[in-house]
Amino acid sequence: MTIVALDLEGVLVPEIWISFAEKTGLDELKRTTRDEPDYRKLMKYRIDILKREGLKLKDIQDVISTMDPLDGAKEFLDKLREETQVVILSDTFVEFAKPLMKKLSWPTIFSNSLVVSDDGEILDIRMRQEEGKMNAIKAFSSMGFKTFAAGDSYNDLKMIRLADNGCLFRAPKNILEENGDLKIFEEYDDFFSYIKGCLV
């Protein structure tokens, strides 16, 4: 039996911070894990900007509530969930993910959470553990599963390489150049067919 682990942002839904950056006009917030491999550093950078601008959790949630999954993502995920077990492994936060999970018919997601002050200011992040994506793949293996992993960012590479099979999906140029040995897909149909061929 194979369990499929998918990254969330860029693979099934738009990059949340990029959408927020566009909405607020704060171009500095367009930096993602595709640019900055160190997630804690990236989040500190983001939280400092939010603080400077007086932006709160509610402001981000308001933007997320207007977001939809990427075109075709729900159909892809629905089809895949009929074939095998799928878990979304994301470094995002439960406080952000919920409205998007609802739009994807509540797939299982393993993510992180935020530390928020009483007046709604984001103070810090609470990671479930370090290297959460890679450790999830290890844990699935320990349960007797074959594993497949896919994503688009620096923080997906370890899980993709550790899994029995894996690939990139819509990864940016810098990731591709450094990982020319990994398969990459741009369309959900091809992506689905490749995953299906790897299922045992």
Added chain:
Amino acid sequence: MTIVALDLEGVLVPEIWISFAEKTGLDELKRTTRDEPDYRKLMKYRIDILKREGLKLKDIQDVISTMDPLDGAKEFLDKLREETQVVILSDTFVEFAKPLMKKLSWPTIFSNSLVVSDDGEILDIRMRQEEGKMNAIKAFSSMGFKTFAAGDSYNDLKMIRLADNGCLFRAPKNILEENGDLKIFEEYDDFFSYIKGCLV
């Protein structure tokens, strides 16, 4: 973050083998993990009866396709999946579970599979691993989750006792008598409230 692990049969859907026994009139097939703690022994007993009666996988699947989740189970599970991550841990087989998972809106399920001959005879079972339920709880802990587990049978006791929190749901008398220290619930509303109170 808490992950909730639920047994399938008796908790969310009827006992598949009991339904099949009733449909075929083969009372010997009413034996479940609530009566026989050794699952391999139980499955060998069942497969021997199927062989003797000339019954095939298709005959069981035909019965399953007429089954529905227990009254209120889907609403309970839908509500719980909005609150936290839920994984069904079951000793049943993917070949049996699929139509029921569809009726439950495709929750994540970790189960086993069957070895079936070309003409559809069930030859053997393929367990993902020994002690799959207990090992899943260990694996969730290794991923930094708090764990909650619930079930009704002998094969659920180890996962319930290993998890950070847990309880029985509609367990039969023999399980209750031997496990008087565990909380038990009979209705989904109470069950949901108890789980919700344990979430972190």
